Amino acid sequence: MASKEEILINVTPRETRVAVIENGLVQELHLERTLSRGIVGNIYKGKVVRVLPGMQAAFVDIGLEKNGFLHAADIARNDPAFNGEPIKDIPPIQDLVREGVSVFVQALKDPIGSKGARLTTELSMPSRHLVYLPRGEDIGISQKIESAEERDRLRGIVQEIIDQQNLKGGFIIRTLAESASAEDISHDILFQQRLWEYVSTEMKTAKPASMVHEDVPLALRTMRDLVDENLEMIRVDSRETFDKAVGFAKEFVPEAADLLQYYPGEQPLFGLYSVEQEIENAMKRKVMLKSGGDMIIDQTEAMTTIDVNTGSYVGRRNLEETLFKTNLEAATEIAHQMRLRNLGGIIIVDFIDMQSRKHKKQVLAALETAIARDRVKINITDISPLGLVEITRKRTRESLEHTMCETCPTCSGRGMVKTVQTVCYEILREVIREDRQFKAQSYTIVASPDVVDLLLDEEASSLADLQEFIDRPISLQVDTHFLQQDYEIVLV
The missing domain is CATH 3.40.630 (Aminopeptidase)
Incomplete structure (x- = not known):
């Protein structure tokens, strides 16, 4: 029996959260903050700063705090020197790159802990049904598409479009392409060609250690990556994001357009599905x-x-x-x-x-x-x-846990506490919830010194916006006995 699936998108000025609900149970949580967006899919013009023959890898400066990591295997597959021929033995890294040269790379993995981003020179343009490899040559297909007849049909469609439009590059047919029409696939290829044309133009003028192309934000990636045949609804609680999602869906993911719903309810969207409690439990x-x-x-x-x-x-x-x-x-x-x-x-x-x-x-x-x-x-x-x-x-x-928490200074890393930023956003959401429920004359936020400092400094504009939104005065009060994650909202 197929599972009933829904996607909830909660948007605030500083943070976007996506929850995947299956049969009423929260299965996945995705979080993206404006100040620390992930970089997977971004394309950079990097500069090789160090070559490590013993590791068959190189460190590449892409303009971030930590240098990216580029393995020889991620260069050999598409390096023009090999003319697209299969590589049995990966050449030594020192034969592929040298210190000081510029190289266009794409992020495969975000920086994690003390490690920099994992990079590849095999640039790709993902879409709903396909992944376009501008420097590739072959047509690959997902192993999850098991029907030989369907695999042949999809390969034939892609090959026919390549021949008709005289396209260069390779394609990987994704699992979601199963049963897709020729029109859907043609639409994806057209989108990818337009995107690659734009990226190619940017690459010509890019400076070393700079970003050339940024992947779409989480709310829009959700429709590209998480929509499948079991999905029944996508609910968005931000009118601005909803309008952008509708436009994106109509152009790139038409089957998701009818699933989108704007949620204007007074009760917070995540509270309606008990997602906040699941986050706490996680x-x-x-x-x-x-x-x-x-x-x-x-x-x-x-x-x-x-x-x-x-x-x-x-x-x-x-x-x-x-x-x-x-x-x-x-x-x-x-x-x-x-x-x-x-x-x-x-x-x-x-x-x-x-x-x-x-x-x-x-x-x-x-x-x-x-x-x-x-x-x-x-x-x-x-x-x-x-x-x-x-x-x-x-x-x-x-x-x-690593996204929402940081190492506790009190216990020298043996436990985790919520970050000051996480607590601030939690407080702002809680004020909205209590205002909708109690309609008090004013509110006083009692919190630790670090939380209050952030609300008065970097998040001052967010606090001002909140006061204007609820049309109630909000004051702050420091309690030095409060731990970082502790707070209290006093209704007056």
Whole structure:
């Protein structure tokens, strides 16, 4: 049975948040802040600052705080010197680039922690059904399109358009292209050609260590990347963003245009679907299972560990049944938490030890079934004799915790607290919620010194806009005993 899917887009001047809801449950959260937008998909004119033969890589200055990382394999695939011929052995990095030269690169992964962005010289222009590779030659197709007849049909459509328009470059046919019409694919190719023409012009005048092209913002990327046949509705709570989304959808994603709805309700959109509570829960180490068991999730620089415990669940028959049912429930919840928290890299799951081989297979099968809906590539190993399962999930952006939290100075990195910025935005949303509910004469925000300082400095304009929006005076009061994430809104 196909799942019922909805997308919620919550927009404030400083932050855009997207929640993917499946059958009433929050499955994915995407967050983009105006001051720290992700760079995946952006194209830069970089300058090679260091070549590392031992790592087969180079560091490239693209104008950001940290230099980007370019591996030899990401150069060899499309370097003009190789005329598009397949490369069996990757040439030494020093034969491909040298220090001081300029190179056009595209970001594959955002900077994460102490690591700079992962780069490639294989530039690409993504659209709804295709990815255009200006320097490629072949037509690739997603492995998830299994029908040989459909694969041949799609290849034929793309090849015919290439021949008719005498196009250069290669294409990758995406999974969402399955059952797409020739008109849809032709429309995508036209969009990509226009985009590449614009980018090519910008590349001619770009300066070293500068951005040439920026990918579209989160609200619009949502329609390009997250819309599928199960989607029933996209709700947007900002009129300005809704109008932009409608225009973008009509031009590039026409099938999504009819799904868009503007939400003007008094109750906050995320509150209507309990998304705020899910965000709060996603910040916690402990995840409670319905049976009474629990899971402890810890993120480190190298990996994420998930420890499954029986907790208060004691079962009805025997110990083996208790362990099996707890692990079975945990398997489904692990898949949910990986998507919700956007856990990436190596994930080690410590299931409770089970004696029955049959039970182990059933738990693993439940985990594989649960991750089938994940949009990110995942690999899982068998359960080891110690009850451990190793999962690798492709990492393309920071996890939710690393995006919304920072290392706590009080505990020297052993815990996490919300950033001052996160608390400020939470306060601004809470004032709107309380004003709609109580209609007080005025409001006093009591918070820690750092939060009040930010509201008086960088976020002063946001606070002024809020006062004008609710037409009520707002005052600030410092409480030195408050922790960074603590605040209180006093109604007068």
